[in-house]
Amino acid sequence: MGVEELDRDRLVWMYHQMLRIREFEERVKRTFEEHPGVIRGHTHLADGAEASIVGSIATLRPDDQFFATYRCHGYPLARGTDPKAMMAEIYGRRDGLCKGIGGSMHLADPSTGFLGTSGIVAAGIPHATGAAWAAQIRKRGQVVLCFFGDGASKQGAFSESLNIASLWKLPIVYVMENNGYNVHTRTEQEDANRAHGEDLSVKAKAFSMPGVTIDGRDPVAVYETVGAAVARARAGEGPTLVESQMYRLSAHGNIIAPPGVPLHFPEHEAVEKFGAPEEYAAALKGDPVPAFRGRLVADGVLSAEEADTLAERVREEMQVAVSFGLDSPFPAVETALEYVYA
Amino acid sequence: MAHELPFIAAIDEAIRLEMERDDTVLYFGQNMATTENEPYVDAFGRDRVRVTPISETAEIGIAIGAALSGFRPVVELYMAEFMLVAMDQVINEAPRFRAMSGGQVKVPLVLKAGFGFTAGWAGQHTGTLGALFMGVPGLKVVMPSTAADAKGLMATAIRDDNPVVYLHHYLLTLEHGDVPDGEYLVPFGEAAIRREGGDVTIVATGWTVDRALGAAATLAADGIQAEVIDPRTLAPLDTQTILESVDRTGRLVLVDQATRHASASTVIAGEVAEHGFSSLKAPIVQVTALDATIPYSQPLEAWVLPDEDKIVAAVQQVLGSAPVTA
Amino acid sequence: MTASPPGREQGLRLLATMWRIRLFEEQVGLLTRAGEVDGLVHLSVGQEGVAAAVCSQLRDDDAVYSGHRAHGHAIAKGAPLGRLLAELMGRDGGLCRGLGGSMHVVDVEHGFMGATGVVGGNIPIALGSALAARLRGLDSVAVVFFGDGAAQAGHFHETVNLASLWALPLILVCENNGFAEFTPRSAHTNVERVSDAVAPYDVERETVDGNDVVAVWDTFGRFLASARGGGGPFLLECLTRRLRGHYEGDATKYERASAENDPIERFRSRFDADEAEAVRAGAEAEVEQAVRFARGSPYPDPGLFAAMVYADA
Numbered sequence: 001m002g003v004e005e006l007d008r009d010r011l012v013w014m015y016h017q018m019l020r021i022r023e024f025e026e027r028v029k030r031t032f033e034e035h036p037g038v039i040r041g042h043t044h045l046a047d048g049a050e051a052s053i054v055g056s057i058a059t060l061r062p063d064d065q066f067f068a069t070y071r072c073h074g075y076p077l078a079r080g081t082d083p084k085a086m087m088a089e090i091y092g093r094r095d096g097l098c099k100g101i102g103g104s105m106h107l108a109d110p111s112t113g114f115l116g117t118s119g120i121v122a123a124g125i126p127h128a129t130g131a132a133w134a135a136q137i138r139k140r141g142q143v144v145l146c147f148f149g150d151g152a153s154k155q156g157a158f159s160e161s162l163n164i165a166s167l168w169k170l171p172i173v174y175v176m177e178n179n180g181y182n183v184h185t186r187t188e189q190e191d192a193n194r195a196h197g198e199d200l201s202v203k204a205k206a207f208s209m210p211g212v213t214i215d216g217r218d219p220v221a222v223y224e225t226v227g228a229a230v231a232r233a234r235a236g237e238g239p240t241l242v243e244s245q246m247y248r249l250s251a252h253g254n255i256i257a258p259p260g261v262p263l264h265f266p267e268h269e270a271v272e273k274f275g276a277p278e279e280y281a282a283a284l285k286g287d288p289v290p291a292f293r294g295r296l297v298a299d300g301v302l303s304a305e306e307a308d309t310l311a312e313r314v315r316e317e318m319q320v321a322v323s324f325g326l327d328s329p330f331p332a333v334e335t336a337l338e339y340v341y342a
Numbered sequence: 343m344a345h346e347l348p349f350i351a352a353i354d355e356a357i358r359l360e361m362e363r364d365d366t367v368l369y370f371g372q373n374m375a376t377t378e379n380e381p382y383v384d385a386f387g388r389d390r391v392r393v394t395p396i397s398e399t400a401e402i403g404i405a406i407g408a409a410l411s412g413f414r415p416v417v418e419l420y421m422a423e424f425m426l427v428a429m430d431q432v433i434n435e436a437p438r439f440r441a442m443s444g445g446q447v448k449v450p451l452v453l454k455a456g457f458g459f460t461a462g463w464a465g466q467h468t469g470t471l472g473a474l475f476m477g478v479p480g481l482k483v484v485m486p487s488t489a490a491d492a493k494g495l496m497a498t499a500i501r502d503d504n505p506v507v508y509l510h511h512y513l514l515t516l517e518h519g520d521v522p523d524g525e526y527l528v529p530f531g532e533a534a535i536r537r538e539g540g541d542v543t544i545v546a547t548g549w550t551v552d553r554a555l556g557a558a559a560t561l562a563a564d565g566i567q568a569e570v571i572d573p574r575t576l577a578p579l580d581t582q583t584i585l586e587s588v589d590r591t592g593r594l595v596l597v598d599q600a601t602r603h604a605s606a607s608t609v610i611a612g613e614v615a616e617h618g619f620s621s622l623k624a625p626i627v628q629v630t631a632l633d634a635t636i637p638y639s640q641p642l643e644a645w646v647l648p649d650e651d652k653i654v655a656a657v658q659q660v661l662g663s664a665p666v667t668a
Numbered sequence: 669m670t671a672s673p674p675g676r677e678q679g680l681r682l683l684a685t686m687w688r689i690r691l692f693e694e695q696v697g698l699l700t701r702a703g704e705v706d707g708l709v710h711l712s713v714g715q716e717g718v719a720a721a722v723c724s725q726l727r728d729d730d731a732v733y734s735g736h737r738a739h740g741h742a743i744a745k746g747a748p749l750g751r752l753l754a755e756l757m758g759r760d761g762g763l764c765r766g767l768g769g770s771m772h773v774v775d776v777e778h779g780f781m782g783a784t785g786v787v788g789g790n791i792p793i794a795l796g797s798a799l800a801a802r803l804r805g806l807d808s809v810a811v812v813f814f815g816d817g818a819a820q821a822g823h824f825h826e827t828v829n830l831a832s833l834w835a836l837p838l839i840l841v842c843e844n845n846g847f848a849e850f851t852p853r854s855a856h857t858n859v860e861r862v863s864d865a866v867a868p869y870d871v872e873r874e875t876v877d878g879n880d881v882v883a884v885w886d887t888f889g890r891f892l893a894s895a896r897g898g899g900g901p902f903l904l905e906c907l908t909r910r911l912r913g914h915y916e917g918d919a920t921k922y923e924r925a926s927a928e929n930d931p932i933e934r935f936r937s938r939f940d941a942d943e944a945e946a947v948r949a950g951a952e953a954e955v956e957q958a959v960r961f962a963r964g965s966p967y968p969d970p971g972l973f974a975a976m977v978y979a980d981a
Contacts, residue, residue: 097444098446118435120430126402127403130403133368134408137389154829156826158825160822161403163859164404166858191833195833205867208857208858208859341504342449342450342503393855395821395857462769464708464769464771465768466785639758642766
């Protein structure tokens with residue numbers, strides 16, 4: 001019950017999804033300038049993480065499930081959730097995915113197995129673990145993917161959940177997206193393993209489960225490794241910790257400021273806080289989206305023209321999403337009281 | 343028909359009946375693999391009944407994930423203070439998902455926890471914490487005081503599609519009561535009038551209900567007829583029954599084993615002051631724990647907590663007060 | 669700098685400490701059944717070796733924290749028996765003037781910074797003491813005792829990461845008796861040894877037979893010398909067994925240790941019988957004196973504790 005081989009269609013699909021995530025996130029970022037005031041609060045972008053997101057989501061069956069973090073836009077896009085509803089949600093509108101009540105950090109689309117998102121670091125890890133228990137009881141071979149950042153691995157919720165998942169052999173794959181930062185803190189400033197020069201996947205040893213580190217900028221490598229872990233889980237062999245290394249290309253999120261101060265995205269922390277512009281420049285050079293394009297074109301999977309056409313389609317698609325979001329009215333105020341209790 | 347059961351067995355009966363009725367109900371928590379819990383494993387299997395390590399954040403978070411995924415978990419937490427280890431999951435996760443998703447999901451789960459181990463269990467095990475949760479939208483808070491209600495409220499809690507904090511007082515554990523046979527549901531948001539009377543309304547929660555009834559018997563010997571109301575659920579709270587009673591008696595004494603500003607009685611006092619002011623003939627009087635970490639030594643522990651004598655004194659105070667001018 | 673095994677005098681003192689704990693705890697058991705000690709009490713019978721071997725190598729300025737099974741650690745750290753028993757009996761002469769009880773005993777004078785009723789709750793707190801020692805440039809250390817059940821709590825792992833990252837003088841001492849409350853370890857985790865739970869971190873660790881006082885003494889001594897010299901953190905896992913239930917009144921049936929595994933029996937054989945008996949008799953007399961003291965101590969005045977809710981400005 002392995003993961004399908006990647007044929008041309010699949011590879012093109014993966015590239016297409018990476019483009020869609022990139023363009024969607026770019027449009028979210030541009031909204032701050034083009035339509036100030038429309039996005040409120042705090043939003044977090046997945047640019048730089050596309051390869052890992054798409055490579056992971058590509059391993060799932062339709063009835064599998066996944067949980068994410070406040071940086072949650074990429075996964076539902078790859079899974080087939082309508083970007084119009086997503087943008088409207090980020091804009092707080094009536095036609096938003098969650099009727100405007102959740103916002104950027106709390107997307108949910110249970111119809112695709114995306115059961116909901118917590119904005120609290122690591123809080124979703126036990127949630128995913130519980131969904132995996134449910135899957136184990138149902139015995140339909142479902143698997144749960146649990147996405148979180150390196151920062152979450154220092155939370156007690158991480159260790160408690162992995163211990164239980166290992167003990168109960170739950171059908172879950174924990175995908176740790178290590179982008180080198182936890183908000184404004186560099187990983188080596190807060191993580192004993194990183195400070196001692198180790199990969200974070202070594203943490204799996206504490207729970208008697210396999211741990212593996214991969215290059216999260218290579219969607220095929222991600223697909224193969226996460227796919228193998230998913231197959232393991234589906235076969236009842238228990239959980240795996242996958243550390244997917246990458247770099248986030250935007251700052252942690254838009255600035256946090258009281259009303260009156262226009263919100264915007266600042267420079268990446270490497271530049272703004274740590275005086276390491278060369279680190280950021282190197283990350284841009286390793287940008288997974290153009291890198292994958294280059295690889296596909298070089299391998300003859302895609303011509304340059306076909307790649308350009310895809311990019312144009314994606315630009316149009318996300319323009320429609322933005323317009324849809326802007327045109328959607330605000331929800332009726334009474335909506336605030338409608339979903340307090342089931 | 344009914345049969346007599348101790349409080350704790352009545353709760354178990356409800357859980358068992360619900361697990362028989364609905365195979366999506368799960369039951370798990372620490373120490374669930376001890377001999378007396380083997381019947382649950384025998385009856386329902388190790389898929390649905392599991393022991394966990396000491397990992398409250400994961401236990402409650404796992405319950406949320408399983409609930410999001412279509413199951414109805416009951417988490418055995420043993421003591422309310424252990425919920426504090428995982429406050430994020432209780433207050434900022436479980437009750438938020440339905441709203442934040444715009445109604446797409448629901449989180450049906452029950453957090454079962456004993457509380458009020460006020461028998462020398464000292465500062466970290468004796469709290470009455472229900473009111474910390476009663477103001478959280480999306481969360482329901484239940485506090486039975488009789489064996490029958492313990493059964494009926496647990497059954498309702500399991501069938502409720504929302505997260506429910508189910509608190510059962512330690513000192514009531516072995517209190518016997520008549521419990522209806524078979525399926526028995528007590529609705530949320532309906533207070534019970536335990537004793538009728540026209541001179542004063544006493545609202546009491548959990549273990550203090552029996553203390554209030556004891557005080558009422560003492561007062562009756564002096565010709566004072568007290569009405570004793572047990573809200574049974576703190577959220578939803580049946581303010582209507584309380585207001586109607588205060589309208590009849592004009593005087594209100596509120597009893598809660600929690601500390602003053604974290605008590606259900608303070609919340610009720612606010613509601614009555616706002617919506618029932620014209621019914622009051624005297625200021626409201628509250629009998630709560632004093633503001634301190636519950637001490638270990640028995641005379642101090644007793645001094646801090648509400649008891650019958652303090653309730654009697656409170657009634658005398660509210661009756662002796664000069665009437666509020668209309 | 670390696671530690672040396674306990675010499676004869678030190679050995680006799682260790683034996684005395686172990687007897688003091690054993691006889692004290694047995695007395696507490698009797699008093700609980702008689703209703704003179706109430707509430708929730710967890711006894712250290714069978715686990716005296718670890719408390720004695722660890723705490724007797726520490727100074728008053730080394731901070732020791734414990735869990736709910738704390739009497740042995742407090743006694744080994746120097747808490748006077750009479751004041752400890754008075755605390756368990758809720759008297760004003762108690763270490764905490766009757767306010768804390770068994771799970772909340774504190775003896776700051778001897779560096780016993782506290783027990784707790786929340787499993788693993790003191791582990792992050794002990795790290796704070798270790799940090800304070802380092803910030804002040806002192807060579808004191810922090811030691812925290814906990815059971816194997818605490819190793820699955822999130823705050824244990826959170827603490828280990830920071831202790832390792834900051835290389836603090838924290839010595840984690842796990843008394844692994846194979847049970848957490850009423851559940852065997854195998855139902856809590858796949859990881860058999862608590863020392864393996866810290867495998868990913870740069871924590872010097874060792875597992876020893878907790879009933880072998882010399883083994884505990886040796887290993888802890890090495891860790892202690894290193895911690896005083898700027899090293900840390902460390903994990904010492906002591907395999908041991910409770911010889912009584914989880915708490916007094918625990919009627920659960922599960923396997924019990926035999927007398928062969930009794931740390932006192934094993935250690936006393938190194939001394940000649942009269943010597944050992946004199947030590948035991950001395951401890952017995954101390955415990956009897958403690959009972960008299962505690963029974964003679966009055967109950968606290970209720971007004972007293974109102975002043976103890978907040979520290980004075």
